[in-house]
Amino acid sequence: MTQKSNPGVFLAVCMGVALSVAAQAQTPEPLAPLPLTVDLDAPRVVLGQRLFHDPKLSDQGQRSCASCHPLDSGGMDGKIRAESADGVSLLRNTPSLFNVSFNYFFNWDGVVTTLEAHTEKVMLNPKIMNAKWPELIERLRAVPDYVDAFNRIYPDGLTKANVVDALSHFESSLITPNARFDRFLRGDTAALDAEEQQGYRLFTALGCVACHQGVNLGGNLFQKFGIFGAPQGQQGRVDEGRYSVTGNDRDRGVFRVPSLRNVAVTAPYFHDGRAANLEAAVDTMAEQQLGKRLAAKQRDAIVKFLKTLTGEYAGKALVVTKTGKP
Numbered sequence: 001m002t003q004k005s006n007p008g009v010f011l012a013v014c015m016g017v018a019l020s021v022a023a024q025a026q027t028p029e030p031l032a033p034l035p036l037t038v039d040l041d042a043p044r045v046v047l048g049q050r051l052f053h054d055p056k057l058s059d060q061g062q063r064s065c066a067s068c069h070p071l072d073s074g075g076m077d078g079k080i081r082a083e084s085a086d087g088v089s090l091l092r093n094t095p096s097l098f099n100v101s102f103n104y105f106f107n108w109d110g111v112v113t114t115l116e117a118h119t120e121k122v123m124l125n126p127k128i129m130n131a132k133w134p135e136l137i138e139r140l141r142a143v144p145d146y147v148d149a150f151n152r153i154y155p156d157g158l159t160k161a162n163v164v165d166a167l168s169h170f171e172s173s174l175i176t177p178n179a180r181f182d183r184f185l186r187g188d189t190a191a192l193d194a195e196e197q198q199g200y201r202l203f204t205a206l207g208c209v210a211c212h213q214g215v216n217l218g219g220n221l222f223q224k225f226g227i228f229g230a231p232q233g234q235q236g237r238v239d240e241g242r243y244s245v246t247g248n249d250r251d252r253g254v255f256r257v258p259s260l261r262n263v264a265v266t267a268p269y270f271h272d273g274r275a276a277n278l279e280a281a282v283d284t285m286a287e288q289q290l291g292k293r294l295a296a297k298q299r300d301a302i303v304k305f306l307k308t309l310t311g312e313y314a315g316k317a318l319v320v321t322k323t324g325k326p
Helices: 007-026 042-052 115-124 131-141 144-153 160-172 182-183 194-205 278-289 296-309
Strands: 223-224 252-254
Touching: 042 160, 042 223, 115 160, 131 144, 131 160, 144 160, 182 194, 182 296, 194 296, 278 296
Parallel strands: none
Antiparallel strands: 223 252
């Protein structure tokens, strides 16, 4: 005896399958592409660019913002540790300034939460620029072009607040859109090959995306460095991390999760520059942050995915930075 089919059940099943497929197709990616442009006041950006490259902003007139953040090589100096103004102090690894405006916290310890505060703090830091506002403003006012430019752009002319504003405007313009991964997120599935897409799936499935999230793939969370044990390869003295800001014991060894944008061209890695290449960095993250040991094939796939995060600045792809000495 043949059982009669039930059209209603059949229709319901078909609709259920269709809705399931549609839901999967509409599931948003956990990451977002960088915007292709940002809306900024062009004259302020141009003035800020000039200030960014001017050694007059430092106390001794020997270094500019671009000294540690060269824009032709990843927006960072490529050294294990940044070189201090006094030539003695050991600083942290220099983060890239590209896409910095998409971060919610700044510096490795998240000591400030706005780009303006970050800009001024770096300028006044005695180990970096060692600037002093009265002397700095006097030096800038001795340059007629600066006085004219500030008077044209700002109603109150050349002031401390306007110097910071111009610099922050320029730093906000330092975006690197059009990475292959961005094109992939915008619907160009051919922008990533099969292994790179597999690396992205692993990056998501393993939980990397839980901390390296948002449009900047990081920059807005804090995490202890070494959840499953002390990472190997410590460079120099122990860095207390965010504890130096908060004084809370729970913040010892806690650092701001860095952005992974352009990570392939900003070696070495971590706050102390302990990882010389992406392979070492990925292995460290998997073992010490996720408690997992990756097979070489898995690690290599993630590394290939990370290399698709390299964007373009001023219409040109960023280039690999050579690793420098401390």
